[in-house]
Structure formats: structure tokens, C-alpha cells
Amino acid sequence: MKTLACYSIKGGVGKTASSVNLAYLAAQAGYRTLLIDLDSQGASSFYFRVRPSKKNWGKRFFKTYEQLLKQIKASDFEHLDIIPAHESFRHFDALLSDQGKRELRLKRVLKGLKKEYDLIVLDCPPTLSYLSEAVFHAANMIVVPVIPTTLSERTYEQLQDFFGKHGLPTKMIYPFFSMVQRQKQLHKSTIERMQDDTPRLLDTLIPFSTDIEKMGEHRSPVSCFAARSAGGQAYEELWQEISRKLKKL
Amino acid sequence: MTAHSRWLIKDSESTELLLEQYRHKFNLEPMQIRHETLSFYDDFEWHLWRKNQLLASNNQGLVLRVDNSLLSFFDREKPPVFAKDFDNPQLREALQKLTKGRRLFPMAELEVEFCQYAVRNKDLKKVCDLNVILTGYGTMVELKALRGYDKEYRQCLNIVLNGEPNELEHHIFLNSLKLLGIHPSDYTARPKFKLAPELDTCDAIALIAQKLWHNVRSNEEGIIRDWDIQFLHQYRVALRRMRALFSQMKQSLGKEESQWFKTHLAELARPTNRLRDLDVYLKSEENYLSLIPHSFHEGLQKLFKDLSRERHQEQKKLAAELRSPEYRSKISLLESHLALCPKSPTKKGHKPVLKLAARQIISRYNAISMDALEITDTSPDEQVHEVRLGCKKLRYLLEFFADLFPKQQIRLLLKALKQLQDNLGEFNDLSVQRESLEQYLEQNKVAPDTQAAIHALNGVLYNRQQQERARVRAQLESFLSEDVRQGVESLMPKPTAPETKTGRLSV
Structure with missing residues (x-):
């Protein structure tokens, strides 16, 4: 079982769209996949029309994996299950701050799922926190969507600094460009500059596309309702690139 | 919990009513509705049907497999002929194992309608899968739960259960085929003789012979049409068994009658020898190629091309023979004799079969034991050959006589015998294969690369033969063990101490 985290310090960079599409494509490729929506805003659950349970179960999240099993819901697609976000996930940081070995809690609880799943995809909230630290410890690979602007570039650097300070291996971070608009000069020059000096930058560019925006309307992955569109194809390429790397891990 | 259940609904009106109830409570979205005319396939021995399996094709690329009750679909497959031709590796392997390489024939047709629905909640999230299959002989309703939607599954379940459907033991396809009057043929490669223990031995022999004869005749058409190589094999096996029966039970039947059958049955078998040999060689092509280095492959492939040409000729010749009036008259002569058998049984022949069979088995075991005891690691091959026979x-x-005895006793003996026979058989096969390769070299003008390949192959086969030979002694030991011997002795119905009679068991 491999764990893939989709993470960014900055919000609104296409993180949820990426988690949803990557999880969908992995399942299509035959990986038994579980998408865990850690973001209490719950957008990725929304895309799969899955509602969280009414019970306030967030406080039991890190206890045992059996707690997680109870919350798993099948998506409409074969091989793809989801743990939808719950409002109570907002308190994860407070919850973790009280616990010893908090950075390893998530990793331990996910271990119990390895019989049932080949791949866990974590959709993470856009913060640097105890939760994200736990995510970094649990993941085998962290993909980071970056909008090619100066500001996004800076937040990506912040992430690397954080890894450095906490003794985490930066070699598990794989950035890729998201919401790219080639006609914008700023995007073009940022891409060219970063392509030269960013290690492990993935080749695929995810374009800014109306199809991806329409995911909210269709409430399903773009790769499902418009696989042939520019957005759909870009995600397919991104998945191919990531799956090759995952296999080598 | 992932629950899954299926029911039978007999008329289409109640099916409509059921769907209506679903629409009332949920969003029922038809995902796929298709009509198909399905041809169902099985082999000559009905291997699939007998193992609760069905194989169907719409003859337009779709293949369906029912494994007990589980239905799976395979796209882009040609209509079945041989299991080895399937593209899908899972389907191919499973069916090769089941059909044992036999040809698949269409055996029935059904008109089928498949309806797949997604049962959705108010968010339009799928909460249950509902499959409805109609065959004209009934409707099968199948409900599959989705993880995390147990409550909705229970609601869906209640909708079905309220209609009081029938439980369905098998898949609707099997039910429908049975209603259509389809049932497996009575042919089996290993017929059961179901002898009564008190039956006169001579009558038992006649009964066994008739059943075996049925197998001989049943395989003729398959040989003539060359459907698969098992037809010839089973034809020959049935003939060989009959000859063994007449030769081993001649004291009961009378020497003259037994001899007559033996001669005439051998006459039927003789023209089939070469074709069977060729079938066996051609079947081992892949194995042979895997035994020698790649550089020899081309040379060996030439040999196989040659053999396959010869097989084609030989098959034609045999088909003509089986169609000939001479063959027919041989058959009717044999059948008239079989109808009158036993003509003049001996005094022994009127004894109950159980006792005589037990005695025969025990004395045969003793005879093998005597021969086997003399075999060492250096005994000549001929001696090993004797034990094999x-x-x-x-x-x-x-x-022949298995059903007369308790299953467990026979099973023990059969198991011990099988291990020994596998070993001795393999040893003998390898020696026959080597001989025939050498014969081929002598009798044909062989290209140098083919010569080289044959020599290489012969070397490997020789090594294998030596390995098998080295195992013979140990195999014999376990066959002669106390367990097996006691098992054999216990076959005798009364404690009449066969040991003292034969005087050999105490060796």
C-alpha cells in the first residue's frame, strides 16, 4: 500500500481537483483506492456526492483503524472508496496537540488499511499544522500543485523550508504546475524559470480549464465526464507520471 | 458489510411493479439495457455443466461466464472453440483447466434481456446496484450493497422481499436451460458400473463390456470429424479396457470367447496407433522446445512441421477407415457377439462377482510384489517394464470393480498405485520418445540443424529418464508397504485367509 498526499500551503490552487481526479484515475487503473478527505470544507466528498456521517466522530479518527473502516463509503466507481470530511476535522490540530508522538499518529492508523487498499490518497487542508506534519510522515509521496505565479512560488519555498527545519526528506515532494494559463506572461516566465532550477518538478502542466471548473456542476471527476478534454487529458498524463514514480518507491 | 442477494420472480408484471416501487422511493437510473441471443457452450463430456459452470457467447464479441452463481462478462472474445483461444488470461486459464483442452460446442440458445440500474438517493449518489435479468423463463433480481450504505440497502431489500419472491439456488441461466429441457449427455470417460456384489461374475463382465463399448461407439464421430484429440484417446482407452477385461477375467468367461473378443478388439485399435503417437508428439512441442537451447528451436520446429503434415494424412486415413463398410461390418459382428455374451461361462463365472474380483485383485497385487522385490537400481529396463504392465x-x-468395495479401501490402493504408475509411466514414456526420435533420424533424410536439435533433445530426455529411474526403487518400497498390503488383503469379504491360499503375502 502506498500513500499519496495532495498538499499545498496555499488554498485555491486546484488541490482538491487533483486529489479527486488522481484517485479516480488510480481506481480506473485497477488500484484499490481510498480517498480520505482531511479538509473539513469537504470539497472532494462533494464531488463524489458522498455525505459524512452525522455523528461527531473526528475525535476518534486517530484512535484505531477500525474507527476509520466504519466511515468508509463506496463511490459510484469500482475500486474507489471515500472517507468523507467531517466538520469535526477542524479540531484535528487541537486533538493532535494533546497527543504524544503526534506526527506518527496518522501513519499508524493508516497502516491498518493495507490489506484492503493499494493506494491511499489524502486530500489535505491548506495549512501548515500538526495535521500536515502527520501527513508528511504518513505519505510516501507528496504532490504539490503550484500556480505559476511569484506568490505561489514563494509558498512552495516555505514548504521546503518547513521540511528542512523538521528534518523531513524533501525528496518526497513533487511539485507540478496547476491552473496554467500560457497566454499570461507571468505564468510563462515563472514556468521557464522554475523548470530550470526545481528538483523533481513533474513534467505535466494542468491547464486552467472550464471543464475542470465544471466538476462542481457535474459532481464527478473531469476524467469521468470529459476524459478527452484538455483538463481530462492533462490529469491522465499527470497520473501516468505519478504512477510510474509510485511504482519505484 | 457488502451484502449481495438474488431472487427469482416468475412473471414480468411483478417485475414492473417492483421497479415502480423503487422509482417511488429512490432515483432509479437505467445504466445499461441490452438484449442478447446467447449461445451456451460446453464440451463433449459436459465438464462445465457438471461443475456448475456455464459459458455463453452472443457470437458478436461478448462472452459470459457463470461460475456457480457469479456472472462475469468478457468483451472482444471470439465465439468459443477451444479454451486456449480466449484472450482474457483469467478466463483462459480457468476454462482450460475445466474443459481439459476439449473442444467447446454450442448446446442451447436463450434470449436474454439485461437491465442494470443504479439506485440513487436524493443527492443522486448511487447507494445500491440493481440488476434484472429476464430470460422468458423467469426474471432474476440481484441486489448489491455499496459500502457505507447499509441503511439504504436494507430499504432496497425490503422492497424486493415485500413482493415475496422465490429464493434462487442457481443462476437464472441454469434454471432456464433446465426448463428448456437441456441436460448433460450420459457419456462419461470413466463410466460407473454399479455392480451388485452378488451378481454372477460372467454377467458382470458382460455389463462392463457393454458400457465400455458404448464409449467406443460414442467417440467415432469426433475422430472422423477431428473435433479434438481426446475423442481418439478415449476411443482407444475404452478398447484397451475391454481387452484387459476379457484377458483378465477369462477364467470366468471361457478362454475361447475371451480370445475372440481380444483379437477382434485389437483389430479395431491397430489402425489408430500411429495417429495417437503423432497426437502425443505434437502435444509436447512446447515442452520439448522449452527443454533445449533457443539455437536449436528452428531445427526442432522443422521436425514438428513434418509430423503435423503426417498427422493430417494419418487422420484422413483413419476417418476413411471408420467410414468404410468393412469397419461397419466389424462393428456389427462385435455387437452381435456382445449381445450374446456370456455365451458359455465357466463354473467360476457363476460365482458372485465380489469374491472373484477381490481374489483377482489380491493375486494381481501379489504378482506385482514378486516382480517388484527383484528390482534393484541396476535391473534392466525390461524388468521395470514388466512391473509397469x-x-x-x-x-x-x-x-472395473471399485464400487463393490468400501470407497476408503479402494482410494488408499488407487492412490498408492497412481504414484507408482506416474513414475513408471514417465520412465517408459521417455524411453519410447527417445526411441522414436532415433527411428525418425534413421528413416528420414533429416536436415543438419534438425539432426542437431534432435540430438540435443535426446540428451535432455535421457537425463530425465535417468532421474525417473532413480526414483523407481523408493516408489516400489512405498507400494509394497504394510499399509497398502493390508488394504489389499482387507478387500476379501470373508475372513477366509487368502494369505494361506496364495502363500505370497507373507514374503
Whole structure:
């Protein structure tokens, strides 16, 4: 079982769209996949029309994996299950701050799922926190969507600094460009500059596309309702690139 | 919990009513509705049907498999002929194992309608899968739960249960085929003789012979049309068993009648020898190629091309023989004799079969034991060969008379015998294969690369033969063990101490 985290310090960079599409494509490729929506805003659950349970179960999240099993819901697609976000996930940081070995809690609880799943995809909230630290410890690979602007570039650097300070291996971070608009000069020059000096930058560019925006309307992955569109194809390429790397891990 | 259940609904009106109830409570979205005319396939021995399996094709690329009750679909597959031709590796392997390489024939047709629905909640999230299959002989309703939607599954379940449907033991396809009057043929490669223990031995022999004769005749058409190589094989096996029967039970039937059958049955078998040999060689092509280095492959492939040409000729010749008036008259002569058998049984022939069969089996085992004791690691091959023939005879006896004895006793003996026979058989096969390769070299003008390949192959086969030979002694030891011997002795119905009579068991 491999764990893939989709993470960014900055919000609104296409993180949820990426988690949803990557999880969908992995399942299509035959990986038994579980998408865990850690973001209490719950957008990725929304895309799969899955509602969280009414019970306030967030406080039991890190206890045992059996707690997680109870919350798993099948998506409409074969091989793809989801743990939808719950409002109570907002308190994860407070919850973790009280616990010893908090950075390893998530990793331990996910271990119990390895019989049932080949791949866990974590959709993470856009913060640097105890939760994200736990995510970094649990993941085998962290993909980071970056909008090619100066500001996004800076937040990506912040992430690397954080890894450095906490003794985490930066070699598990794989950035890729998201919401790219080639006609914008700023995007073009940022891409060219970063392509030269960013290690492990993935080749695929995810374009800014109306199809991806329409995911909210269709409430399903773009790769499902418009696989042939520019957005759909870009995600397919991104998945191919990531799956090759995952296999080598 | 992932629950899954299926029911039978007999008329289409109640099916409509059921769907209506679903629409009332949920969003029912038809995902796929298709009509198909399905041809169902099985082999000559109905291997699939007998194992609760069905194989169907719409003859337009779709293949369906029912494994007990589980239905799976395979796209882009040609209509079935041989299991080895399927593209999907899972389907191919499973069916190859089941059909044992036999040809698949269409055996029935059904008109089928498949309806797949997604049962959705108010968010339009799928909460349950509902499959409805209509065949004209009934409707099967199948409900599949989705993880995390147990409550909705229970609601869906109640909708079905309220209609009081029938439980469905098998898949609707199997039910429908049975209603259509389809049932497997009575042919089986290993017929059961179901002898009563008190039956006169001579009558038992006649009964066994008739059943085996049925197998001989049943395979003729398949040989003539060359459907698959098993037809010839089973034809020959049935003939060989009959000959073994007449030769081993001649004291009961009378020497003259037994001899007559033996001669005439051998006459039927003789023209089939070469074709069977060729079938066996051609079947081992892949194995042979895997035994020698790649550089020899081309040379060996030439040999196989040659053999396959010869097989084509030989098959034509045999088909013509089986169609000839001469063959027909041989058959009717044999059948008239079989109808009158036993003509003049001996005094022994009127004894109950159980006792005589037991005695025969015990004395055969003793005879093998005597021969086997003399075999060492250096005994000549001919001596090993003798033991192999003895084992074969014992095997036939056990097969003829198995139902007379408690299953467990026979099973123990059969198992011990099989291990020994596998070893001796392999040893003999390798020696026959080597001989025939050498013969081929002598009798044909062989290209140098083919010569080289044959020599290489012969070397490997020789090594294998030596390995098998080295195992013979140990195999014999376990066959002669106390367990097996006691098992054999216990076949005798009354404690009349066969040991003292034969005087050999105490060796």
C-alpha cells in the first residue's frame, strides 16, 4: 500500500481537483483506492456526492483503524472508496496537540488499511499544522500543485523550508504546475524559470480549464465526464507520471 | 458489510411493479439495457455443466461466464472453440483447466434481456446496484450493497422481499436451460458400473463390456470429424479396457470367447496407433522446445512441421477407415457377439462377482510384489517394464470393480498405485520418445540443424529418464508397504485367509 498526499500551503490552487481526479484515475487503473478527505470544507466528498456521517466522530479518527473502516463509503466507481470530511476535522490540530508522538499518529492508523487498499490518497487542508506534519510522515509521496505565479512560488519555498527545519526528506515532494494559463506572461516566465532550477518538478502542466471548473456542476471527476478534454487529458498524463514514480518507491 | 442477494420472480408484471416501487422511493437510473441471443457452450463430456459452470457467447464479441452463481462478462472474445483461444488470461486459464483442452460446442440458445440500474438517493449518489435479468423463463433480481450504505440497502431489500419472491439456488441461466429441457449427455470417460456384489461374475463382465463399448461407439464421430484429440484417446482407452477385461477375467468367461473378443478388439485399435503417437508428439512441442537451447528451436520446429503434415494424412486415413463398410461390418459382428455374451461361462463365472474380483485383485497385487522385490537400481529396463504392465492390469481391475468395495479401501490402493504408475509411466514414456526420435533420424533424410536439435533433445530426455529411474526403487518400497498390503488383503469379504491360499503375502 502506498500513500499519496495532495498538499499545498496555499488554498485555491486546484488541490482538491487533483486529489479527486488522481484517485479516480488510480481506481480506473485497477488500484484499490481510498480517498480520505482531511479538509473539513469537504470539497472532494462533494464531488463524489458522498455525505459524512452525522455523528461527531473526528475525535476518534486517530484512535484505531477500525474507527476509520466504519466511515468508509463506496463511490459510484469500482475500486474507489471515500472517507468523507467531517466538520469535526477542524479540531484535528487541537486533538493532535494533546497527543504524544503526534506526527506518527496518522501513519499508524493508516497502516491498518493495507490489506484492503493499494493506494491511499489524502486530500489535505491548506495549512501548515500538526495535521500536515502527520501527513508528511504518513505519505510516501507528496504532490504539490503550484500556480505559476511569484506568490505561489514563494509558498512552495516555505514548504521546503518547513521540511528542512523538521528534518523531513524533501525528496518526497513533487511539485507540478496547476491552473496554467500560457497566454499570461507571468505564468510563462515563472514556468521557464522554475523548470530550470526545481528538483523533481513533474513534467505535466494542468491547464486552467472550464471543464475542470465544471466538476462542481457535474459532481464527478473531469476524467469521468470529459476524459478527452484538455483538463481530462492533462490529469491522465499527470497520473501516468505519478504512477510510474509510485511504482519505484 | 457488502451484502449481495438474488431472487427469482416468475412473471414480468411483478417485475414492473417492483421497479415502480423503487422509482417511488429512490432515483432509479437505467445504466445499461441490452438484449442478447446467447449461445451456451460446453464440451463433449459436459465438464462445465457438471461443475456448475456455464459459458455463453452472443457470437458478436461478448462472452459470459457463470461460475456457480457469479456472472462475469468478457468483451472482444471470439465465439468459443477451444479454451486456449480466449484472450482474457483469467478466463483462459480457468476454462482450460475445466474443459481439459476439449473442444467447446454450442448446446442451447436463450434470449436474454439485461437491465442494470443504479439506485440513487436524493443527492443522486448511487447507494445500491440493481440488476434484472429476464430470460422468458423467469426474471432474476440481484441486489448489491455499496459500502457505507447499509441503511439504504436494507430499504432496497425490503422492497424486493415485500413482493415475496422465490429464493434462487442457481443462476437464472441454469434454471432456464433446465426448463428448456437441456441436460448433460450420459457419456462419461470413466463410466460407473454399479455392480451388485452378488451378481454372477460372467454377467458382470458382460455389463462392463457393454458400457465400455458404448464409449467406443460414442467417440467415432469426433475422430472422423477431428473435433479434438481426446475423442481418439478415449476411443482407444475404452478398447484397451475391454481387452484387459476379457484377458483378465477369462477364467470366468471361457478362454475361447475371451480370445475372440481380444483379437477382434485389437483389430479395431491397430489402425489408430500411429495417429495417437503423432497426437502425443505434437502435444509436447512446447515442452520439448522449452527443454533445449533457443539455437536449436528452428531445427526442432522443422521436425514438428513434418509430423503435423503426417498427422493430417494419418487422420484422413483413419476417418476413411471408420467410414468404410468393412469397419461397419466389424462393428456389427462385435455387437452381435456382445449381445450374446456370456455365451458359455465357466463354473467360476457363476460365482458372485465380489469374491472373484477381490481374489483377482489380491493375486494381481501379489504378482506385482514378486516382480517388484527383484528390482534393484541396476535391473534392466525390461524388468521395470514388466512391473509397469502388471500395475496397469491392477489399475484396470480396480476401476472395473471399485464400487463393490468400501470407497476408503479402494482410494488408499488407487492412490498408492497412481504414484507408482506416474513414475513408471514417465520412465517408459521417455524411453519410447527417445526411441522414436532415433527411428525418425534413421528413416528420414533429416536436415543438419534438425539432426542437431534432435540430438540435443535426446540428451535432455535421457537425463530425465535417468532421474525417473532413480526414483523407481523408493516408489516400489512405498507400494509394497504394510499399509497398502493390508488394504489389499482387507478387500476379501470373508475372513477366509487368502494369505494361506496364495502363500505370497507373507514374503
